[in-house]
Amino acid sequence: MNMTWIARLRTHTAPAVALVMMLVLGLSLAHDAPSQAQPPDYKNPRLPVEQRVADLLKRMTLEEKVAQTEALWQQKKLITDDRGNFSPEKAKTVLKYGMGQITRPSEKKGPREMAEFTNAIQKWVIENTRLGIPVMFHEECLHGHAAPKGTSYPQPIALASSWDTDLVERIFSATAAEVRARGGQQALTPVLDLAREPRWGRSEETYGEDPYLVSRLGVACINGFQGRGPSIDKAHIFATAKHFAAHGQPEGGTNIAPANYSQRVLRDAFLVPFEAAITEAHAMSVMASYNEIDGVPSHANHWLLDDVLRKEWGFQGFIVSDYFAIAELEARHHVAASKEDAARQALEAGVDLELPDIDVYGKLLNEIKAGHIAEATLDKVVARTLRAKFLAGLFDDPYTDPNYAEQITNNAEHQKLALEAARKSIILLKNQNNLLPLDRRRVKTIAVIGPNAEKLHLGGYSDDPGRGVSVLQGIKDKVGNEVKVTFAEGCRITESEADWNADKVVPADPALNAKRINDAVPVARAADVVLLVLGENESTAREAWAENHLGDRDSLQLLGQQDDLVKAVLATGKPVVVLLMGGRPLAVNYIAENVPAVLQGWYLGQEGGTAVADVLFGDANPGGKLPVSVARSVGQLPIYYYQKPTARRGYLFADKSPLFPFGYGLSYTTFSYGEPKLAATKMSTGGQTTVSVAVTNTGKVAGDEIVEMYIHDQVSSVTRPIKELRGFQRITLQPGETKTVTFPITLDKLWFWDRDMKRVVEPGLFDIMVGPSSATLKTTVLEVTAK
Numbered sequence: 001m002n003m004t005w006i007a008r009l010r011t012h013t014a015p016a017v018a019l020v021m022m023l024v025l026g027l028s029l030a031h032d033a034p035s036q037a038q039p040p041d042y043k044n045p046r047l048p049v050e051q052r053v054a055d056l057l058k059r060m061t062l063e064e065k066v067a068q069t070e071a072l073w074q075q076k077k078l079i080t081d082d083r084g085n086f087s088p089e090k091a092k093t094v095l096k097y098g099m100g101q102i103t104r105p106s107e108k109k110g111p112r113e114m115a116e117f118t119n120a121i122q123k124w125v126i127e128n129t130r131l132g133i134p135v136m137f138h139e140e141c142l143h144g145h146a147a148p149k150g151t152s153y154p155q156p157i158a159l160a161s162s163w164d165t166d167l168v169e170r171i172f173s174a175t176a177a178e179v180r181a182r183g184g185q186q187a188l189t190p191v192l193d194l195a196r197e198p199r200w201g202r203s204e205e206t207y208g209e210d211p212y213l214v215s216r217l218g219v220a221c222i223n224g225f226q227g228r229g230p231s232i233d234k235a236h237i238f239a240t241a242k243h244f245a246a247h248g249q250p251e252g253g254t255n256i257a258p259a260n261y262s263q264r265v266l267r268d269a270f271l272v273p274f275e276a277a278i279t280e281a282h283a284m285s286v287m288a289s290y291n292e293i294d295g296v297p298s299h300a301n302h303w304l305l306d307d308v309l310r311k312e313w314g315f316q317g318f319i320v321s322d323y324f325a326i327a328e329l330e331a332r333h334h335v336a337a338s339k340e341d342a343a344r345q346a347l348e349a350g351v352d353l354e355l356p357d358i359d360v361y362g363k364l365l366n367e368i369k370a371g372h373i374a375e376a377t378l379d380k381v382v383a384r385t386l387r388a389k390f391l392a393g394l395f396d397d398p399y400t401d402p403n404y405a406e407q408i409t410n411n412a413e414h415q416k417l418a419l420e421a422a423r424k425s426i427i428l429l430k431n432q433n434n435l436l437p438l439d440r441r442r443v444k445t446i447a448v449i450g451p452n453a454e455k456l457h458l459g460g461y462s463d464d465p466g467r468g469v470s471v472l473q474g475i476k477d478k479v480g481n482e483v484k485v486t487f488a489e490g491c492r493i494t495e496s497e498a499d500w501n502a503d504k505v506v507p508a509d510p511a512l513n514a515k516r517i518n519d520a521v522p523v524a525r526a527a528d529v530v531l532l533v534l535g536e537n538e539s540t541a542r543e544a545w546a547e548n549h550l551g552d553r554d555s556l557q558l559l560g561q562q563d564d565l566v567k568a569v570l571a572t573g574k575p576v577v578v579l580l581m582g583g584r585p586l587a588v589n590y591i592a593e594n595v596p597a598v599l600q601g602w603y604l605g606q607e608g609g610t611a612v613a614d615v616l617f618g619d620a621n622p623g624g625k626l627p628v629s630v631a632r633s634v635g636q637l638p639i640y641y642y643q644k645p646t647a648r649r650g651y652l653f654a655d656k657s658p659l660f661p662f663g664y665g666l667s668y669t670t671f672s673y674g675e676p677k678l679a680a681t682k683m684s685t686g687g688q689t690t691v692s693v694a695v696t697n698t699g700k701v702a703g704d705e706i707v708e709m710y711i712h713d714q715v716s717s718v719t720r721p722i723k724e725l726r727g728f729q730r731i732t733l734q735p736g737e738t739k740t741v742t743f744p745i746t747l748d749k750l751w752f753w754d755r756d757m758k759r760v761v762e763p764g765l766f767d768i769m770v771g772p773s774s775a776t777l778k779t780t781v782l783e784v785t786a787k
Contacts, residue, residue: 040055040056040059041055042055042056042059042131042395043395045395045396049231049387049390049391050387052390052395053383053386053387053390054383056131056133056386057379057382057383057386059131060131060382061097061130062365062368062369062375062378063097063365064097064098064129064130064131064133065375065378065379065382066097066361066364066365066368066378067097067098067099067100068098068099068100068133068353068382068385068386069100069347069352069353069354069361069364069378069381069382069385070099070100070101070353070354070358070361070362071099071100071101071102071103071353071354071355071356071357071358072094072099072101072102072103072356072357072358073102073103073104073323073355073356073357074356074357075094075357075358076102076103076105078090078093078094079091079094079095079121084108084109084117085117085120086117086120086121086124088124088128091121091124091125091128092128095121095124095125095128095129096129097129098125098129098131098133098135099125099135100135100136100353100385101135101136101137101138101186101353101355102118102121102135102136102137102138103138103355103356103357104138104139104140104356105117105118105121105137105139105183105184106139106145106146106147106148106150106182106184106463107147108148109147109148110148110149110406110409111148111149111178111181111182111402111405111406111408111409112402112403112405112406114147114182114183114184114405115181115182115183115400115401115402115405116402117183118137118182118183118184118400119183119399119400119402121135122134122135122183122394122398122399123399126398133386133389133395134389134394134395134398135394136185136186136385136388136389136392136394137183137184137185137186138184138185138186138187138188138240138320138355139179139184139186139187139188139237140187140188140189140461141172141175141176141179141187141188141189141225141237142155142156142189142190142191142205142460142461143155143156143159143458143459143461143462143603143605144171144175144178144418144465144605145175145178145179145182145409145463146461146462146463147179147182147463148463148464148466149409149410149464149465149466150175150178150179150409150410150463150465151174151175151178151409151410151414151415151417151418151465151606152418152458152462152463152465152468152605152606153171153175153417153418153421153422153605153606154418154421154422154425154602154603154604154605154608155204155205155458155459155460155583155602155603155605156190156191156204156205156206156207156217157195157203157204157205157206157207157208157583157602157627157628158421158422158425158601158602158603158604158605158624159171159207159217159421159425160206160207160208160213160214160217160627161424161425161426161427161600161602161624161625161626161627161665162421162424162425162623162624162730163213163624163625163627163706163728163730164424164730165216165217165219165220166220167420167421167424168217168220168221168224169220169221169223169224170224170417171221171224171417171421172187172189172190172220172221172222172223172224172225172239173224173225173227173235173236174224174413174414174417175187175224175225176224176225176226176235176236176237177235177236177408178405178408178409178410178414179237180234180235180236180237180400181400181401181404181405181408181409182400182405182409183400183405184237185232185237185238185392185394186237186238186240186284186285187225187237187238187239187240188240188242188287188320189221189225189239189240189242190207190217190218190221190222190239190240190241190242190277191205191206191207191242191243192206192207192214192215192218192241192242192243192244192273192274192277193205193206193242193243193247193248193270194206194208194209194210194211194214194248194249194269194270194273194640195207195208195209195248195584195627195628196209196248196249196269196638196640197248197249197250197253197637197638198253198556198584198585198586198628198631198637198639199252199253199254199552199553199554199555199556199584199634199637200248200249200250200253200254200255200552200584201255201540201541201542201543201544201550201551201552201553201583201584202248202255202460202542202543202551202583203248203541203583203584203585203628204459204460204541204582204583204584204602204603205460205461205543205583206248207273207627208626208627208628208662209627209628209629209640209641209662210627210640210641210642210662210725211268211269211270211272211273212272212724212725212726213627213725213728214272214273215272215273215275215276215277216276216728218241218273218276218277218281219276219277219280219281221239222239222241222277222281222282222283223281225237225238225239226238226239226281226282226283226284229282229284229391230282230284230316230391231390231391231392231393232391232392232393233393234393234397234400237392238283238284238285238317238388238392239277239281239283239284239285240283240284240285240286240287240320241273241274241277241278241283241285241286241287242286242287242289242322243287243288243289243290243291243298243322244274244286244287244288244289244298244304244305244309245259245266245270245271245274245289245293245298245304246259246261246266246270246289246291246293247259247289247290247291248270249261249270249638250291253552253553253554253637254544254552255290255543255544255545255551255552256289256290256291256544257291258291258292258293259291259292259293260294261293261294263757264718264753264757266293267753267757268752268753269642271308274286274309275313278309278313278314278315279313279314282316282317283317284317284318284388284391285317285318285319285320285388286309286315286317286319286320287319287320287321287322288301288304288305288319288320288321288322288325288351289322290322290325290328292333296335297328297329297333297335299321299322299325299326299328299329299345299346299349299351300329300335300336300342300345300346300349301349302348302349302350305319305349305350305351306349306350309350310350316384316387317384317388318352318353318384318385318387318388319350319351319352319353319384320351320352320353320354320355321346321351321353321354321355322355323355323356324356324357324359326342326343326346326351326354326359326360326361327339327342327359327360329341329342329345329346330342339359339360339363340363340366340367340372342360343360343361343363343364343367343373344367344372344373346360346361347361347364347373347377347378347381348373348377350381351381352381352382352384352385353385364378410465410466410467415467415606415607418605418606418607419607419610419611421605422604422605422607422608422610422611422612423611423614423615423620424623424624424704425601425602425604425611425624426599426600426601426604426611426612426615426620426622426624427599427600427601427622427624427625427626427664427665428597428598428599428615428622428624428665428666428667428668429592429598429599429600429660429664429665429666430592430595430596430597430598430666431596431597431666431668432596432597433596434668435529435575435577435596435597436577436597436599436615436616436618436668437615437616437617437618437668438529438577438616438617438618440479440482440483440617442528443483443528443529444483444484444528445483445484445485445486445526445527445528446475446479446483446484446485446486446527446528446529446530446531447486447487447488447523447524447526447527447529447530447531447574448471448472448475448485448486448487448531448533449487449488449489449490449520449523449524449530449531449532449533449565449569450489450490450491450531450532450533450534450562450565450579451489451490451491451492451493451533451534451537451560451562452471452493452533452534452535452537452579452581452582453470453471453472453487453489453531453533454470454471454472454487454489455470455498456468456469456470456606456608456609457470457498457537457538457581457603457608458538458603458605458606459500459538459583459602459603460500460538460542460543460583461500462500465606467606468606468607468608468609469606469607469608469609469610470608470609471531471533471579471581471608471609471612471613472485472487472533472609473609474608474609474610474611474612474613475531475609475612475613475616477609477610477613478610478613478614478616478617478619479613479617486523486526486527487523488516488519488520488523488524489516489519489520490516490517490520490532490565490569491508491513491516491517491520491560491561491562491564491565492508492509492512492513492516492560493508493535493536493537493539493540493559493560493562494506494507494508494537494539494540494559494560495507495508495509495512496539497539498537498538498539499538499539500538500539500542500543502539503546503548503549505539505540505550507559507560508559508560508561510561513560513561513564513565514561514564516565517561517564517565517568518568520565520568520569521568521569521571521572524568524569524572524574525572525574527574528574528575529574529575529576529577530569530572530574530575530576530577531576531577531578531579531616532565532566532569532576532577532578532579532595533579533581534558534562534565534566534578534579534580534581534591535558535580535581535582535586536559536581536582536583536584536586537582539551540553540559540582541553541582541583541584542583554634555634556584556585556586556587556631556633556634557586557587558586558588563590563591566578566590566591566594566595567590570594570595575596575597576595576596576597577595577596577597577598577599577616578591578595578597578598578599579599579601579612580598580599580600580601580602581601581602581603581604582602582603583602583603585626585628585629585630585631585660586630587630587631587632587633587634587659588630588659589632589633589659592659592660599612599615599622600624600626618668618701621667621668621669621701621702621703621704622665622666622667622668623665623667623703623704623705623706623730624665624706625663625664625665625706625708625772625773626660626661626662626663626664626665626773627662628640628662629641629658629660629661629662629774630658630659630660630661631658631659632654632655632658632659633654635651635654636654636656636658639658640662641658641661641662641663641723641774642721642722642723642724642725643721643722644719644720644721644722645719645722646719657775661773661774661775662773662774662775663706663708663725663772663773663774663775664772664773664774664775665706665773667699667703667704667705668699668701668703669697669698669699669700669701669702669703669733669735670697670698670699671695671696671697671698671699671703671705671733671772672695672696672698673693673694673695673707673770673771673772673778674693674694674695674696675693675778675780676691676692676693676768676769676770676778676779676780677691677692677693677780678690678691678745678768678780678782679691679692681780681781681782681783682782682783682784682785683745683782683783683784683785684784684785684786684787685747685761685762685763685784685785685786685787686747686787688744688745688746688747689744689745689782690742690743690744690745691709691742691743691745691768691770691780691782692740692741692742692743693707693740693741693770693778694738694739694740694741695707695731695733695738695739695740695741696733696736696737696738697733697734697735697736697737697738698736699735700735701735702732702733702734702735703732703733704730704731704732704733705730705731705733705772706728706729706730706731706772707728707729707730707731707741707770707771707772708725708727708728708770708771708772708773708774708777709725709726709727709728709743709768709769709770710723710724710725710726710768710769710770710774710777711723711724711726711745711749711750711766711767711768711769712724712766712767712769713750713752713762713764713766714764714765714766714767715764715765716752716762716764717754717755717762718752718753718754718755720752723767723769723774723777725774726743726745726749727743727744727749729741729743743770745768745782747761750766750784761784762784763784763785763786764783764784765781765782765783765784766781766782766783766784767779767780767781767782768780768781768782
């Protein structure tokens with residue numbers, strides 16, 4: 001109804017007529033009210049997500065679209081006050097068009113503080129921007145939530161040593177619950193890189209060297225984070241598969257160096273865990289890697305991000321940049337002439353969101369207005385981000401409960417899980433004359449010596465969990481007044497404090513270490529047994545993120561005169577146990593040859609000291625196995641076990657075998673293996689069968705054994721590795737107990753990429769090998785025939 005006409009009517013007609021007309025108008029407005037109050041489609045939770053995305057996208061301005069590609073991290077100061085609290089006044093400028101993500105809101109904030117912080121930002125953005133598009137918050141969760149008071153589990157390389165997919169899924173389900181309770185919706189985890197280069201300081205972040213093992217543990221991790229999706233509830237968050245791709249074996253072992261590998265090597269090894277993450281676990285996010293492949297940086301690689309990831313594998317999620325990596329297209333790789341050029345290349349390759357701060361994608365608005373980038377390209381990118389926000393429930397239930405955040409974070413149940421994980425991750429590498437476990441009735445004094453004994457070591461991507469048990473403390477708690485526990489530092493790895501974040505690392509002073517060793521000798525001599533806690537620390541194996549912040553090494557030898565400490569302690573004649581801690585496998589040749597008992601612990605998380613004490617004194621039986629091969633020297637590299645037939649002729653005057661092989665680990669009991677038996681000795685290229693093996697605990701105590709199954713194609717059109725892991729199972733056996741373990745042999749266990757780069761299973765003979773490690777296997781032969 002024409003409102004101008006009504007106004008004139010009020011002025012020029014009789015009061016009665018005006019009253020009638022006002023009643024008519026009221027009825028008209030009342031009739032129109034329901035349609036005016038009807039929310040837009042994108043706010044209707046009953047509609048399909050794709051319909052909501054399309055409706056919202058068509059309503060957005062160019063400025064609002066670009067905002068969804070951006071994030072705030074160090075720039076959070078633009079929306080916070082001096083105390084780090086959210087500032088609505090500052091937000092009016094920075095967040096007026098919304099924001100794609102906020103980076104790591106947990107920094108310096110406990111559970112309640114983070115929940116209140118994310119709630120405040122979310123509420124302001126929803127209520128004060130034109131369309132009310134919520135923000136997504138991401139966190140680092142490599143081995144638990146890397147936030148104040150977040151539960152800290154063992155590092156991934158330690159979790160991989162458990163070979164326990166159920167354990168990994170439970171850990172990251174618990175982690176997801178903590179993060180979501182505090183207001184986060186995305187984890188920049190898991191790392192699916194292959195640890196094929198131990199000089200690389202990020203080895204600790206991986207699940208080992210083998211594509212199959214990494215893929216199985218990666219799928220378990222993603223399932224723990226996300227549930228079974230595609231939408232996630234208030235107890236789950238999105239996982240981010242990284243670093244895509246071929247990031248774990250950089251040239252020279254230095255972080256972000258080129259990956260000079262053929263497509264066949266990429267598909268046979270480096271891409272395997274990512275394909276499983278997408279096609280099986282349906283990871284919602286992928287992070288592109290810093291490195292280049294065949295001359296093309298991953299953040300501008302159409303083949304990698306679009307052809308393979310989206311078109312071939314059907315990835316429906318969103319791609320995030322690694323921190324500052326888009327800018328490196330110009331600054332480091334020199335494939336972009338400017339930040340504007342870098343923005344165009346990354347966007348067109350399919351990178352949906354720039355992390356961690358507004359930088360290169362801050363140029364998108366002008367580039368699109370100038371016609372250098374099609375708005376349709378931006379629309380595809382933004383649609384993927386919006387879809388994720390809908391699937392996360394942010395449009396319908398965006399807030400969290402600070403009280404619940406406090407209750408669930410690092411609770412008793414999660415601490416118990418962290419202890420279980422630490423126990424299952426410890427590997428017994430040597431146990432001469434059954435020195436372990438120690439008998440508390442006979443040991444009256446134990447000397448705990450070494451640079452890693454006294455303090456809690458968690459490795460990289462950690463925060464302060466608010467609790468934690470060092471090895472020294474764990475032993476003291478275990479023995480109480482029954483056994484005297486003495487301590488000496490012995491030596492230092494670095495004179496500077498072990499600090500993953502500090503740029504400067506000061507190596508140990510040899511003169512000071514000589515004195516520390518001399519001081520430790522009488523402590524060792526006065527004890528009945530000595531535990532040496534050695535290895536590396538957070539400063540010497542870590543992410544090298546800049547030229548002034550290095551973390552890779554050109555040697556695998558122990559630093560800081562640790563071998564001298566070992567020799568001095570052995571010279572006392574006392575029984576010695578070595579526990580190795582750190583993030584990478586080291587060439588501990590002297591220790592392996594001369595020390596009677598050796599344990600590999602990596603970084604065991606906040607409950608690690610308790611777990612070590614449990615293993616030392618036999619309250620837990622170590623059952624972990626190596627997820628990597630341990631080299632004797634850098635001259636053996638690469639040492640990963642699935643080598644091609646011509647790769648290991650050997651060297652003059654040297655043993656070509658690894659110091660410890662992939663899949664190796666001992667126990668306080670012993671196991672015997674029967675002969676592997678195939679359900680059918682023949683199968684067609686369209687069929688399947690199984691292989692079974694009986695495993696018996698032949699010792700006197702219960703223990704866990706990890707049964708491993710490998711295959712080898714005897715004759716193939718392209719060269720194949722001498723063996724490849726294709727199955728594993730961790731079992732528990734009582735003394736004298738026998739269990740039969742069965743592995744399926746399906747086409748995906750046998751296929752490979754042929755000369756025409758097609759995935760095939762070729763007819764022929766396959767060795768099917770089963771045993772306790774890659775170096776100790778029993779074989780049967782399967783014949784595969786054409787259909």
